[in-house]
Amino acid sequence: MEYYVELKLRNDEHAGGFSNGMTLCNSKSTLDLEQISKSDEAIVYKNTQNHYITLNTIKSNDTITVNTAFENRGNEVAVLEMLSSFAIKGIKADKVHRLQSFWSAEGKLRTETIDDLHLEPSWNRCGMRIEKFGNLGSMPVRKYFPFLALENSENQEFIAVQLYIPSSWQIEIQCKDDETLSIVGGIADRDFGHWFKNIAPEESFTTPKAVIARGASLYEVCDKLVKAQKPKISEIDKDMGIMFNEYCTTWGNPSYDNLVKISDKLKDKGVKYLVIDSGWYGKNEGWWASIGDWDVNYDKFPGGLKKTADYIRQCGMIPGLWFEMESVGRQSKHWNNTDHLLKKDGVVITVGDKRFWDMSDPWVVDYLSKAVIETLKECNFGYIKVDYNETIGIGCDGAESLGEGLRQRVRASQEFFSRIREEIPNIVIENCSSGGHRLEPSMMELASQASFSDAHETTAIPIIAANMHRVIKPSQSQIWAVMRAEDSEKRIYYSIISTFLGRMCLSGDIYNLTDKQWQLIEEGIAFYKEAADIIKNGVTVEINNRVTSYNKPQGEQLVIRQLDQKRLVIAHRFEHSKEINTDFLKDYHVIREYGEADSDFSAKAWLLQCNH
Structure with missing residues (x-):
C-alpha cells in the first residue's frame, strides 16, 4: 500500500483505458511527476513546468492526516482541474463500506463486495474500472457522507478515510493493472464538480485534509476517525x-x-x-x-x-x-x-x-x-x-x-x-x-x-x-x-x-x-x-440491527458502548421483532436499568459493571 498524489493540469493529456469522463486520474500530469524527496512528514514531487507538489502526512498513534499542496514556481499560470487530498494504491480488499444519507434518514450503512461493484481488472488489464461517488453543493452530507472504508475479510484488515470538506467532494475506487485497488478523493473536480483553479506564478494552493485509519474492524477504524476530530467545544458544554x-x-x-x-x-x-x-x-x-x-x-x-x-x-x-x-x-x-x-x-x-x-x-x-x-x-x-x-x-x-x-x-x-x-x-x-x-x-x-x-x-x-x-x-x-x-x-x-x-x-x-x-x-x-x-468517552463495540426500511423498521437493534470496565447497552425493538438476546450481561452486573423491551416498539437500556 502506497500513498501518492493525483492531479490534472488543463494542458495535459487525459488517461486512456476508456476512463475519460469518468475520472481525471492517471493523466499525464500525474505520470510526469518526479519524486524528489520523501520523509515521514512529506513526499515532494516536481514536474517539468517547475510545479512543486507536496503530500503532507501527519501521523498520530491511530490515524494519518494528509493533504496536498501545489506550488507554482514556473513562469505561467497553472490551471488545476483536479488535485487529490489523498491517494492510496495497492490496497487489497473485497468489501466496500459507505454511508448513505438522505433527509431524515442519515447514515445508512451500505456494504458491497468488489464483485457487486464490478471492480475486477479487465482480462488484459486494458480497461479502467471506476466507482466514483460524492456530493455537489453546500450540503456535503447528501446521498453519501464523505467517508469510505475498504475491508480485506481474509485478513480482517480495514482502511477507512474521512474527508474534511464542507462543499462539493468526490471519492473514487479504481482498479486496472492488478487485483489491488486505488482510492483517491478530495474536492469535486472539473468533470464532477465544475471546479478548476488558476494558480499564478509564486502562488500556491492546499487541499482540504483527509484523515485515514487502519484497524481490525469497522468499529475500530470508525472510532479512530471520530476520535481524530477536534471540535471546539464550549467550556460550558463539556458536561453533556x-x-x-x-x-x-x-x-x-x-x-x-x-x-x-x-x-x-x-x-x-x-x-x-x-x-x-x-x-x-x-x-x-x-x-x-x-x-x-x-x-x-x-x-x-x-x-x-x-x-x-x-x-x-x-x-x-x-x-x-x-x-x-x-x-x-x-x-x-x-x-x-x-x-x-x-x-x-x-x-x-x-x-x-x-x-x-x-x-x-x-x-x-x-x-x-x-x-x-x-x-x-x-x-x-x-x-x-x-x-x-x-x-x-x-x-x-x-x-x-x-x-x-x-x-x-x-x-x-x-x-x-x-x-x-x-x-x-x-x-x-x-x-x-x-x-x-x-x-x-x-x-x-x-x-x-x-x-x-x-x-x-x-x-x-x-x-x-x-x-x-x-x-x-x-x-x-x-x-x-x-x-x-x-x-x-x-x-x-x-x-x-x-x-x-x-x-x-x-x-x-x-x-x-x-x-x-x-x-x-x-x-x-x-x-x-x-x-x-460512557456516551462522551467510550468506544462503540457493537451496532447490531437488521433494519432495511426506515419508514417501517422491522427487527431489533442493539448498541453497546464501553468505557473501561463499564458498559452502556441500548436495545430497541421495531415491528415483527424478536426478544433481545441478553448475552451481553455475562460477566457484568447491572448498575442501573431503564425501560422494558418486552414487545414491538419498546426499548430498554442498561448500565453495566464488569465483574472482574
Whole structure:
C-alpha cells in the first residue's frame, strides 16, 4: 500500500483505458511527476513546468492526516482541474463500506463486495474500472457522507478515510493493472464538480485534509476517525448538558408567553439549555418565508428577546436562539437585494423559496454581525442553533469556476462561525442543516453540538442515532425526544432511550404531561446523566440491527458502548421483532436499568459493571 498524489493540469493529456469522463486520474500530469524527496512528514514531487507538489502526512498513534499542496514556481499560470487530498494504491480488499444519507434518514450503512461493484481488472488489464461517488453543493452530507472504508475479510484488515470538506467532494475506487485497488478523493473536480483553479506564478494552493485509519474492524477504524476530530467545544458544554428545543412544541410560532410557560415547567428538571427555534422574527408571514429579516416580532415578544432570555436564565437555564443566517426567504426585504446575493451565470440562485447571501461580501458580513452576533450579545444568549435548509447547487459566480466560487463562499461561511466564537468566546454553537446535511468533520469542528437529523418523532430515530456513531462524536450528536400528552409509557421509554445514543434534546407538549409521565422522563434524565461519561468517552463495540426500511423498521437493534470496565447497552425493538438476546450481561452486573423491551416498539437500556 502506497500513498501518492493525483492531479490534472488543463494542458495535459487525459488517461486512456476508456476512463475519460469518468475520472481525471492517471493523466499525464500525474505520470510526469518526479519524486524528489520523501520523509515521514512529506513526499515532494516536481514536474517539468517547475510545479512543486507536496503530500503532507501527519501521523498520530491511530490515524494519518494528509493533504496536498501545489506550488507554482514556473513562469505561467497553472490551471488545476483536479488535485487529490489523498491517494492510496495497492490496497487489497473485497468489501466496500459507505454511508448513505438522505433527509431524515442519515447514515445508512451500505456494504458491497468488489464483485457487486464490478471492480475486477479487465482480462488484459486494458480497461479502467471506476466507482466514483460524492456530493455537489453546500450540503456535503447528501446521498453519501464523505467517508469510505475498504475491508480485506481474509485478513480482517480495514482502511477507512474521512474527508474534511464542507462543499462539493468526490471519492473514487479504481482498479486496472492488478487485483489491488486505488482510492483517491478530495474536492469535486472539473468533470464532477465544475471546479478548476488558476494558480499564478509564486502562488500556491492546499487541499482540504483527509484523515485515514487502519484497524481490525469497522468499529475500530470508525472510532479512530471520530476520535481524530477536534471540535471546539464550549467550556460550558463539556458536561453533556441536556437541552430543550421548543420547535416541536410551537412548530415555528414561539412567543414570550409560551416560552414562559415552558420555562416554568422545566425549572429544576435538570435541563441546561432552552432554545428558541424558528419564528421569533418577521411580521407573521411564517418562519420559512421571513428568513433573512432578523427583526424581532414584537407581537410575539413584547419587550424584545432579552426579556424572554432573562426569564429563561431566571429559571436556571441558558437561553438559545435559532438563525438561518446564510439564507434569505421569499418574503424578506432582502429578497431582491441582488448585489449581495449569490449568482450563477449572472442570475440570482433561487432554490424554492430560498436565496443565498454571498458570505464573502463585507457588506453581508457586517449586516450579519449586527443581526446575529449583536443580538446574541445584547440579549445575553449563551447558545446559537445555526440552521441551513437548502443547497447552493453545483456552484456560483465569483471565481474562475463555479466549483471554486462555491468552495470560497462555503469557506467564508465557516469563517463567520469562527467570528461568532471570537466575539462570544463561551457560546455553544449547534451545527444544523435540515438536521444532518452538514455532519462532516470540518463543520463539526466548528461546533459544540449538531442536530443528528430532522427525524423529530419517527420510529427510525434510534437507527439514525446509532448510525452517527460511525462518523461524529456521540457527545456532539443531539437527538430529539419529543414528548406528547398521549404518549404511553412504552413510547416515552422508546424516545428517551434513543437519546442515550448521543445528547438528549427534549421537546413537545411538556406542560400537558401527567405526573407519572414526568416521573418516567426524570428517571430517564437521571439515567442519562449517569451514563454521560460512557456516551462522551467510550468506544462503540457493537451496532447490531437488521433494519432495511426506515419508514417501517422491522427487527431489533442493539448498541453497546464501553468505557473501561463499564458498559452502556441500548436495545430497541421495531415491528415483527424478536426478544433481545441478553448475552451481553455475562460477566457484568447491572448498575442501573431503564425501560422494558418486552414487545414491538419498546426499548430498554442498561448500565453495566464488569465483574472482574
